[in-house]
Amino acid sequence: MMMVSVRFLGAARTVTGSKFHVSAGDMDLMVDCGMFQGLKSLREENWKPLPVAVPKLKHILLTHGHLDHIGYLPRMLRQGFKGSILGTAPSLAIAEIILRDSAEIHEEEAEKANKEGYSKHHPALPFFTQEEAEAVVKLFRTVPLDEWQELGKEISIKWSYNGHIIGATHITIRIGGKHFVFSGDLGRMDDLLLRDPEKPRWADYLLLESTYGDRMHPEEDIENLLISLINRTIEERGTLLIPSFAVERLQLLMLILWKLYDKNRIPGIPIFVDSPMGVDVLQVFREFPSWYKIPEADFRAMFRHMTLVSSYRDTWRTIDDPRPKIVVAGSGMITGGRILTYLTKTLDKSNTTVLLVGYQAEGTRGRKLLEGAKSLRIFGKDYRVEADVVHLESLSAHADQPELLDWLSDIRNIPERVFLIHGEEPAMEVLKTKIEDRYGWSVSIPSQDETVTLI
Template sequence: MVHIRFLGAARTVTGSKFHVSVGDFAVMVDCGMFQGLKELREQNWRPLSVDVPAVSYILLTHGHLDHVGYLPRMLKQGFKGRVLGTAPTLAITRIILRDSAKIHEEEAEKANKEGYSKHHPALPFYTLEEAEAVMERFDSVPLDEWQELHDDVAVKWTYNGHILGATYLILKIGGKQYVFSGDIGRPDDLLLRDPEYPKWADYLFMESTYGDRTHPEEDVENTLITLAQETIRERGTLLIPSFAVERLQMLMLILWRLYQKNRIPGIPIFIDSPMGTDVLSVFREYKAWHRIPDADLKAMCRHMTLVSSYRDTWKTIDDPRPKIVVAGSGMLSGGRILTYLTRTLEKKNTTILLVGYQAEGTRGRKLLDGEGRIRIFGKEYDVEARVVHLESLSAHADRNELLTWLGNIRNIPEKVFLIHGEQAAMEGLKAGIEEEYGWSVILPSLEETVSLV
């Protein structure tokens, strides 16, 4: 009997954590933190409802915060095992955890100094020291090779697109295969190879982020050209909140190639994401994992201003020239983009270009939904800036691409569990799978445990 407890990403997009136990042996698949809605974020502060010291391994599908951001908290709860993932996933996870820890520390310090937190004192979710401690437990694994974890328990990681290092993984327990999709990438991606497909799944745990819709056909280049021209004409700022991994590098490449082809003018471009800049070094190290030619990687970095210090963030804000600023975080849940917003959100010559998924409860979703006031660092700001959305730059497969990903599975899975999606997305994908394949599909709830034979 295999018991699986859904500790996150159940009827929500964030907080991916799945506890898998057989007998007295236990692992976790992913270890992410919740983002977005307050009631979800509050879950981050509660101890997990499982025996953490009994977890022998944490198996990572990829390095995004909603899949790895809870790792330092595991140590506080007694985790003594190992964290396994591909080499680029672990490299990205190190960058993300360090950056996240610094942000947690800075925000706690700012909240205490300015007195806008309800907690006295406000504490960081975890510290840099705690992040460094969990990294000592990292072990890299190769692609497509079974790793024995325990008696009759093995695991294998397979390339899945999405971001650098991302995989789906197969847990083989007692001869049955439990497939965890992680986040599934898109075909014909500018940066990455097409995702590979599973051939067999007795039980499938599948993301459903865009399960109810397809990505629109958008002319990304022409949109960027138009926005750059309008920004120059209005002497304003084009702000692009961006995820530091994959999306930021994709934007840099697109903007560089447009400039190279004389399709956008020489408008100053600032990349203000220390984490994203660090991720560029991972792209340089793991060239076999992506498609960016080395010459383009170097040229686009030379062409743009890579902002490092927070002092340079303020210099960029004070720069009177029309400009493009790409900064983290992608859902406006933290990072330096918030500082830019405090100075530009109430200006009509600011354009905010949203280029990724915006989870419920995040500032990005509120802007997308047309809210007129946004709260940042304890203060309310009127939204005078124009908000534009480009969905087609998403690193997540859409409904049709998710259904295609299932197409090479040769057997009929006993059960398909849809995870990592909001209610409408899960229900949409459930209907699509039942109609196209006739498989049994379940939408698990947060903290639910299923027992499988």
């Protein structure tokens, strides 16, 4: 039996930066390659080279296309990576969109910071460039669902449906008969857009996400809450701003808002979708209809009912539009994107409502708003918060504690080790106790840069 070790290079006692180095004999792999978001101390880690022999890596396996799982890929090329990047077809399509969009944002923000002089770095540099993003895409290789792929002697890999976002999977690495399961990010049960996550049947070693390991998503009446916020927005002639992740959340919001209108539960208030990346993602949905549950007729109706904003000039036209309106714009944790421009013009108005619709990582602007911040720093300036801030947790794309526990229920063996990843420490501690109490399994919480020898 060859020696196998896993090094936790990200998402260890934190939610972002998923990166796991797997060494199996003479084969070196990585599962996910994400960038850190949120706290400054974490973001600074993004600029450091990985403490592994990157040129030796033969493959990077992607669970899905979110930035905190793929955003470090361009930096790998600088460090000598020349292998292949493997994922499902929709995951790679999403990753391509996100990398290109992020590169453009990085370059624009660096240029703006240098022009206006608000960066401490001289000059401010983009985290990666559009040229580097294009080079990464050339290394993409598509894999099918639920079929073992042989990567080397006694090493095979399988990708299995996960919900969460289109293309998302959990990954099983089979090495000499042992199954190493990497959960990726698990989706919700009974999601409006996506099917339920598939459950693993065997796991000798399991790395399990724990984002909501300490809580249940509340039983919220989403439709009535939205109706109330929309009616108030109309009465006050204000703006309902919804920062949204471009993948899954934006499409889900479009579906809910359109259905409310279609059922005559809200009036025809203008709805602007200002996320070029989100619009590109809609095309991915059109290309891969077997991955989700929306009928084609509903898809077409959503498009007809909403205004898709593409150019930055149209962003300003939308801001200047005096009508009460709904604006759905990226990004979901207010870390960048078009939502920042809207906030600079509306955050100090009492007839603005900011609706947060997903997890807000520690250190992000979204988390600060959630915690009652009186001002928000955007583009080097502080903006007073007079807007009403509302949080809608049940639209999260992450499984909650009962769903995480249920996902383990079909595993027929007793795993030798379970490692909790992709969560903040309080959530991990609670989930650890729950798994130990229910299943009697051995559960560990690894630290950043910890290496564990498993065989």
